[in-house]
Amino acid sequence: MSVSAHQSLGWPDAADAPLELRSTKTSPYGRKARIAALVLGLADGIAERPADTRDPGDDLRQQNPLGKMPCLIVEGQALYDSRVILEYLDAVAGGGRLFPRDGLARFRCLTRACLADGITDAALLVAYEGRFRRADQMSDIWLTHQRGKIERGLSALAADLPDPRVTDAAAIALACALGYLDWRQPVQDWRGRYPTIAAWLAAFAAAEPAFDMTKAPT
Template sequence: MLVLLSSPASPFGRKVKIAASVLGLLDDIKVENTNTNDPEDNLRQQNPLGKIPALILQDGSTLYDSRVIIEYLDHLAGGNRIIPEGEARFAALRNQAMADGMMDAGILQVYEKRFRPAEYRYPDWLAYQAQKVERALKTLEATLPPAVRAPEDLDVGSIALACALGYLDLRFNGDWRAACPRLASWMDGVEQAVPILAKTKLPSQPVGEVPDQLR
């Protein structure tokens, strides 16, 4: 059995879980929660970068980051399932890149507030990260991703975007929704069409103590 090292709050771990579910592989994966801040945690032996998610294969080797893991899972499922062929491939990968960047920027904002005392926080750095997210949201609001009516409609790009928007709901109270009503409607439609999103969704935790971690 494959072993996924992750954390419930990690948007990148959630991306892998959703992909595995869509591909019909989730029952073949044991999910183990890990503590990225614990030097004795098995994670650092499996991924020298100490980041989640990491996927331990049956031969004992490990794959990371989320993009590599998802490509491997798509390969296991026969290929070209959530990573399309032809020109569609590049649109899906571009959307994944945008979503991953949004999640990176969101996590950096959370970490700045969680780990740095208030008097040492750098407002310009927080604004710089927030503006990345704002520009991405504006782009997505203007050019919506394809509608998702069933799990099989998802590709790697729409999976990643759903996780990025879900992370903004989790850590930033869903404040993005007021400025992006069309995108919010798209997200609501994805949540209704894909049951695994509800199963992996956490209540809003603006600056919780559960590690998020990059990729």
């Protein structure tokens, strides 16, 4: 893409003003943004700065009033959440790579991505129940409710998996959701219960190097 085209989209010269991604290496949503940047060839122009959502002194809360990550700073302006960031990066790269440009295919991709993000949301809420509450405060009703979302989402996706050879927004969102399920294990043995999805993830990881490149450090 030409310099003028970058400027028309608000994309600064990386040498003078690199973009800043506020996230952590363990955030599944931050991982979506990092995969997208690698896939689109934009990673070298993005500086990563850790964020702490629990720290009231972290300026993430000024950048995103919700105090959530990831947050992409573009010429002093904050873009959030991960879906918006992926749309922006796709536009900067010329468009049509992470999202179909138009038609029903675009909205099917968006819907699949939202479903995958919903699985991640529910998994995070299960993890937070253990992280922010004492054992005597935890709600089995709440945990069952969130796990039901995960399981229904996986069942729906098992019947309508994206092409693992195509790295679009839906595939990125699903891969990051599954990676988070592997790490936090909010449901038991998702791989054994949904073998077609486990096989999909293996195929996606084999086709897309950015997935393994963005694994959280152990």
